[in-house]
Amino acid sequence: MENNLAVLIDGDNIPSAYVKEMMEEIAKYGNPTIKRIYGDWTKPQLSKWKNVLLENAINPIQQYGYTQGKNATDSAMIIDAMDILYSNKVQGFCLVSSDSDFTKLATRLRESGLNVIGIGEKKTPEPFIVACDRFIYIEILGSHPKQQESENNVDKDKKKQSVDKVTPKVINLISSTISDVADEDGWAFLGDVGGLLQKKQPNFDSRNYGFQKLTPMISSISNFEVESRENQNGRFKLIYVRNRA
Template sequence: MATKTTPNRQQTHLAVLIDADNAPAAIVEGLFEEIAKYGVASVKRIYGDWTQPQLGKWKQVLLDHSIQPIQQFAYTKGKNATDSALIIDAMDLLYTRRFDGFCLVSSDSDFTRLAARLREEGLMVYGFGESKTPDPFVRACDKFIYTEILRADPVTPAEPAETGQPQEPKAPAAKPKPQRVPLDFIAKVLDDIADDEEDWVQLGALGQNISKLRPAFDPRLYGFKKLSDLIKGHPKRFELQARGGSNSGGKDLYARNVRK
């Protein structure tokens, strides 16, 4: 008797392109953990001039994460040829039609048009950059994650002083302080998309609409692990309700503004 097999759920394939000049190596663990939430990193490439000492920390983690380094020399002093190499590769990968989305890891606004072009082809674009990332690049992405919340800076031994005496180890970088929650913005989105008499909105739909309007919105920026925690943490503004799910047997979460 033949054994019935269950087909695997179709995976989302992503191309991860990293601008080594504008991304710290300290994010690498958190970066790929975050990317795994959205799909499979089928291609992982990082661009830079690997003859330069400032990329030394990236060299230490490339093998551990199977990231392919792409060498790009600076043709002219003071000009960055890395961006062009990354953009050309992105377009080559786009036309293979093998990917569902791209992860662009950089704080450089030069990739704004690339993000927009990829989205024109119907692909998801996830941006990763520091809080200094210019707003046009942030808004050109479907979703943008600030890398400060992904950093993992372990305590590392300091270099010995000239006297030969060891110095104190370097402390890890401090996590950014939580930002102020945009309560009025969330409340307006809830009002805009509420479609029943009771004004309840499914939490997943709320998150999707918030991301469309503000790609960089992330509950972790405000000190909350998930959107449900953020809503629950402001009982004077929002209500959260769990309802029985239709298929999985779990609970679906709904939110609404507190009625006055």
């Protein structure tokens, strides 16, 4: 049975250009039965959202800023999240924001046994990232709409700049993870490696480094060996990896 997800979006901290790609990504992890976005819709900076809300069946929640300098949107999201939690209608949450104010909320939801996926920009503070089971940077979710042909090269340059380098620290993380789940010969099933990497570092994603999947990423690093094996039925290929001696 597919997990039902509550998708709560902080309209003040997420660009509207990525909505389509974001909803496609969320669908990989469950069925988004509740989709709400919070913000003060009287503000002109949120006007770009209005065109995409109907297309993606996202329910806008009006939240006025009652006090100068205070973010009422955060409070509204947190209150709704707790109401949804106690309704027992979902098995997981997707919190879409780059704001560290949702760190405590993510922690509380996980304490209740629910899976929490975070989505935000690369500027998202580390405490919120590690409070989630998985954190996805919105910049890697495909290409956002381009308004003019002349902007294409600029967008491509931005895309290149957003790709992280595979540093020795990243290689060491992968290497130690392979060792953690390897058999006596040093081989580890890639699925187990990927799962443990996610637990160790919620924002680990091969797309951050320019690779759509983990297999080509590890294959590109000379420190590792990759082996393809047939399963017992011979219908599927199983990928195994190990550290080079």
